[in-house]
Amino acid sequence: MSEKLSFVQPTPNSPWGTYLQQVDRVIPYLGDLARWAETLKRPKRALIVDVPIEMDDGRIAHYEGYRVQHNMSRGPGKGGVRFHPDVTLEEVMALSAWMTVKTAAVNLPYGGAKGGIRVDPKKLSQKELEKITRRYTSEIGIIIGPHTDIPAPDVNTNGQIMAWMMDTYSMNTGGTSTGVVTGKPLHLGGSLGRVKATGRGVFVTGREAARRLGLDLRGARIAVQGFGNVGSVAAELFVEAGAKIVAVQDHTGTIVNENGLDLAGLIPISRTPAGAVGFEGGDKVPNEQFWDVACDILIPAALEGQINADRARKTSARLVLEGANGPTVPEADDILAERGVLVVPDVICNAGGVTVSYFEWVQDFSSFFWDEDEINVRLDRIMMNALNQIWDTADKHKITLRTATYAVACERILTARQERGLYP
Structure with a gap:
């Protein structure tokens, strides 16, 4: 008989507890593969x-x-x-x-x-x-x-x-052994495009989601939580597409400008110890007010568990792009869905980084390196193909993009597990 306890008992509202709930929600869509679902919990x-x-x-x-x-x-x-x-x-x-x-x-x-x-x-x-x-x-x-x-x-x-x-x-x-890690410096076997890949993936999936929602990126208001490599790169690409960044929160605090923050001035200062609040081109507000800022798109790109139930009720965003891993707790996920807010989940939205890491790994083995344009074309194609398949699954079963992503991914994982069998 299979023991039902998880590997580690989750603490309330913990990342592991969130993940286990996400797995439980996808089991009804796994068909015969559901017998292997316990594999995902250990x-x-x-x-x-x-x-x-x-x-x-x-x-x-x-x-x-x-x-x-x-x-x-x-x-x-x-x-x-x-x-x-x-x-x-x-x-x-x-x-x-x-x-x-x-x-x-x-x-x-x-x-x-x-x-x-x-x-x-x-x-x-x-x-x-x-x-x-x-x-x-x-x-x-x-x-x-x-x-x-x-x-x-x-x-x-x-x-x-x-x-x-x-x-x-x-x-x-x-x-x-250059292939033991990815994200290395270029002259040690690193790949062009790797530094911006995660933020680019957030933009590519966000652009497609906005198109499907009928949300014009020109003039769209975007709030970004976390302004490191992921958040700042995504922000730059959205601004290039005509959007404006109305709020940024990092470890130093929150800065807001309803007319749009000047990224050319903000990004260099955000890289200094002064952080985002050291920039003079916006109003400094208490951190909790970040969730009250009027916006069309919300990009949580910091740490896990940032969007709780209260914040899910507050946000005016029509679209949430999860640049961070696990930023939305399950209760908040349900509230956003009930409010008609579309969430592009982390496991597809921020997959640009691991995709270009895969490119780096392949290039290291072959000792043949691609130019950045080729990498970006390959990245965009993989991200779009994956998102379109997930969207089709969501439409077919009338489920959220998160559950659809898990349905597609877990079917692949458990099919591999089943076909490999158990050893010994």
Whole structure:
């Protein structure tokens, strides 16, 4: 008899609890594959590691790190590594599971994985950051590799972090292995188009969703929560299409301008310690007022669980584009659906990053690299094909885009699981 308890019991309103509810909602659409659904609720492997380093002042500090491989039925694990003081095993489990769904939704030959260290990287020197990255990589080196599990950048990690990870893994295995991570610097096997890929995917799916809604992007008002790589790139592309950014929220606060914020001035300042609120071209307001700003499109591109029931009732947006992973809790999802607000879910909306990571991985194996125009054409085609199939599924079953995305993705995942069978 199958044990019904999950791998880790979710805490209330946690990312893992949100994911489990999303899986439960798709089971009625899986047909005979539903007998395998419990597979989706259990990570294949979870590794917790101690990451000790010598600090600049001579102290020995210990940090906790994680790497979770959720499902690898369709290929090697794929997923980012985040450095954040609030990282937990439960969060990393959820993020790895969303990667499983995401890679299947755009039909990439990957499974899902994720990693992280519970640390505030802003409190580390550059040397300490390198030490913690290299030690973490050595500790998880027993389960990662170009054919098994390929990390990438995520919150507070970047191309330099990936370069250190690649070098550490390569030194430990005795040869240069560029394909062990993606999101690397260009001269170490990185891909053109990778930095802007996630934000571009948000724009491409948002543009199609707006077209289907009859929402003209020219003059459309957009509010963006999270103004890092994803939020700022998506904002730039929407402005190029004629929209205006009326509100931005980042870790420093919220800035609003109903006539549109000047991104040419805002983006450089947002990259400094002053953050978005250091920009003088808008009004600074309390963070909760961000959700009251009159807008047509809302882009949550920060962390999980940001759109709760109250905020779902407040927003005036007709379209929500999930640039972040898991930004909407299930209760809020229902409220948005009842209000007629279209949500393009994270597992398709922000899949541009992993898609170009796939391109990078392929290019590393072949040692043949494409130009940026070719990458963007390939990215747009994959994203549009995936979204159109998901939309057809939503129309067929009269379900939300999120449930339709899970239906398409989980059918692929569980078909692979069924066809592979159980070993031994």
